[in-house]
Amino acid sequence: MKFSELKYLAAYIIPLTGFIAVFSSGYLTWSAVLFAFFIIPVMEFFVNRSTENLSTKEEKERLSNPIFDLLLYANLPLIFLLIGGYLLMLSKGNHQTFELVGITLSVGIVLGAGINVAHELGHKQNTFDQTIAKLILLPSLYMHFFIEHNKGHHVNIATPEDPATSRKGEMLYTFWLRSSVFSYLNAWKLEAKRLRRNNKSIFSFENEMIRFQLIQVIYLSCIWLIFSFEIMLFAVAIAIVGFLLLETINYIEHYGLLRSKLPSGRYERVDMRHSWNSNHELGRIILYELTRHSDHHFKANRKYQVLRHHEESPQLPLGYPGSMLMSFIPPLWFYVMNKKLKEIS
Secondary structure, three states, X not given: OOHHHHHHHHHHHHHHHHHHHHOOOHHHHHHHHXXXXXXXXXXXXXXXXXXOOOOHHHHHHHHOOOHHHHHHHOHHHHXXXXXXXXXXXXXXXXXXXXXXXXXXXXXXXXXXXXXXXXXXXXXXXXXXXXXXHHHHHHHHOOOXXXXXHHHHHHHHOOOOOOOOOOOOOOOXXXXXXXXXXXHHHHHHHHHHHHHHHOOOOOOOOOOHHHHHHHHHHHHHHHHHHHOOHHHHHHHHHHHHHHHHHHHHHHHHHHOOOOOOEOOOOOEOOOOHHHOOEOOEHHHHHHOOOOOOHHHHHHOOOOOHHHOOOOOOOOEOOOOHHHHHHHHOOHHHHHHHHHHHHHHHO
């Protein structure tokens, strides 16, 4: 394997820290939290940003190499093994409150990173990849993301119609509520629209949103039956941590960026100016190039291993993990990012 392929193995550090947290005690139960929100931001101060793009030949080589897809697929068994270990260790009841919080946050962070993998696979057009995407979304109880992200967010990005686009002056914590609630409702609307277009009943098993709810209820019910109601609540807790991590990423990716409305009443086409990017190398690898987000929205079917840097893309002052930390402190976030918005306007 070449280094260009090997480097993405570093993305497995996130699930690895989740396993360390689950099967440890004391401060190690916070392993994923410390890695994601302390070690990575600190290291990114010392790692150079790379604006280099692949040549046409290199792109073709990467696109024909199956290893990049296999790296994504391997997340599915890892996530479910981690959840199984987490629930089993909880059932033994030997943890202090401090450790329970650390383990739950750590596993939730792994699920949040898993949503990013599901996001990548969900953009593919084959049933196999889309099925894996949905299964990875299951433990985060966010299966509706598959519908709303592809058919809603990518259409309405950088407009008031998109719940996943954060507005200038909007706090992260109010965005969490608005985005999670309205993204869920939008998924129902989009699925109903699809069914009506195909002359099918909304109240049938043809409705994928109904199927998603049933699958998620069965998932939680199985945990309740195998373990206990209390353990099931912990499964809900890691799901909440996972999807709030996703929504935090949504918040920093699109904060304050808006598309202009044309005289026709339609919005201008999505381009590289409508997402915040970061070229910090470590974050790019850990998040499977999610941080080159403008190119992803410009061409949604472009695979992660060939995403490009564009000079016109607005750049975050910190990497994604550092920016997420900053967003937790709204006055600091507004102070820094509202200045950045002025610079690019």
